[in-house]
Amino acid sequence: MTATPPIIARAQAKRRESLQDGTIESFTLLAHPLKEFGSQPRTIGMILLDSGKRVLAPLLVDAPMIGMHVHPRMRLSYATKEGLRVYEVAYEASALKPVAKEEERVFPGYILALTGPSGVGKSTVSRLLATMSAEYTEPVPILTTRSPKQGDEGEYVYVSKNEFDALRKQSKIVAMTEIPSHSEERFYGYRKDDIEAIWNKGKLPVVITEMHLLQGLASHFGRRSILSFGLLPPGRSKRTMLSHLLHRLRTRGRDTEEHIRDRMKNAERDLAFFKERSDLFDHIVVNEDLDSLMAILTKNVPGLSNG
């Protein structure tokens, strides 16, 4: 007794009518969703849409809360055995997304974005770029409310939560996120001024980033402003990729075991994100070894190959 293609088609038409923002009224993490949706647990929310209608839909929110404001996104859900591709409307959090003003939507220049789970080698790549082509690229400092750690290499600007909130209210932060952590409140973001200063120097801003910040940048500056690379750890399966990351995190010795646990949890989500939001990446690259990775970057980033 599964849904037939005509039922699905009518249901999808109804869904499209309700592509609008809403508020979470309730949610549940369902361990075993209906079989056609696969065997992964699914977070499903009851959402009160702005029109007053209610819908049940998957939530793409790490820590949903009743009352949280969400906005819709179409995504591929599954394919029926007849080959019909079933799309669904899922909802993601909209509370943390800074609002881009219309006049800022003019094309400002490129940003080179490197996205990947902790331990995949983003910082190493960024260091290499800084030495190889300092005259052409410059890393964008990350604003953070977390406390400084041994091993940080000047990539962070530390601010208090109050300062962070103040900047956010003044629309000086173009992308921000909160990384779930057991030990402290960790907000991260990029300042508009930092990025613009790099452009003004005629250089390419480089961001070492993660999924929420990447989405924030794409929605602020426009997707085409970002030359986006996704970095994957080597390995054929998710399990081997994750064990590679764990190995790298332990050997670099920057994090406590507790932080590593947090990072591994976030890494699993990052890996899923590559698949779900492939539209946000121009190139997805496996970091087998640094030389080949740098070769790929040099080939695909216009300024680097010239330099």
Add this chain to the structure above:
Amino acid sequence: MQRAISLIGSGQTRFGEWWDKSLRDLMAEALDSALSASPATALDIDAVIVANMLGEFTNAQAHLGTLASALLPHRPPALRVEAACGSGSLAVHMACALLESNRAQSVLVLGVEKMTDASQEDIASALMAAADAELDRPSGITFPGIFGLIARRYMHEYGLTRDELSLVSAVHHMHGKENPYAQFRSAIPPETISKSPLIADPLRLLDCSPISDGAAALILSTKYQTPMRLLASQVASDTVSITERPSLTSFPATKEACEKALREAEISLDDVGAVETHDCFSIAALINLEDMGFANPGEAIRIYKDIHEGKSTMRLNRSGGLKACGHPVAATGIKQIIDVAKQLQAHEERYGIAHNFGGAGATCGVHVLASMP
């Protein structure tokens, strides 16, 4: 009731996993025990009403009215009723209509479900046919998920804690231990319930009624009279999808059916000595008690706390409820009426209520029984 309707005989199979029994075997077993307990003979049965939800899906069998009728020597007229988990009480409601209109003088009502032949994921999918195929199903949700949403919202509105919720199933299992027909006859402490595997956060495995095989039968008659009378039979409906309702934490169909049934029976809640309520999920039992009027919104957990601590003698789901007895979907509503009758007899109480619903409280049937020695 426009006529005096008596419950003249009843019987059931034990609910559980019956690998060696077919749908027909289960029906025959419940039917035989109902007939042998009644003053009527098989030939007195004027009509058969079968309650069943999943026959086509789990047993490749439709046409269940006639299948049941053929178990009787004279093959009386028969029909089938389906209203998901509320099928049982709907079938009794239909029987009352036949008896009140004098179309029949003795009616056999038979609820049956054979669920364990199918895989759990297929059953979860089939049961979702009781929700809205176009509004609920496309999200991937299952019934545990729907009640997970309801439980989360209830906790948000009323501050119910996870550990408090565990008292509901703990009380039902405590009662089920004494019921020889229950699928699970063991007491389970609340801590074990809180720690059982997560099914649909915040609901855990031991908040959910099981998948079961089973049948229950009763014979209602205006021709034969016994001290066990059916005083009221009421049914109410709501939207099938929870998305079309203003509140997640109350089922208006329960309120309506219960109020009408009490009025029809001309009694108040204070007169009620035994209650069987539809605890398909632990959270449902709390909402039901509030909608029936036994507690104010958000306060039903007090009743379970009192029963658990031995401070209350309220006869609430003394059979073990759906949680401990098992829940062969369409047999449940009929089994509940049998259990209420048993408790009235055993404890010399006068009035009892059986409350049964289908979907997420979308169809509700409430019956009032009276023991009139």
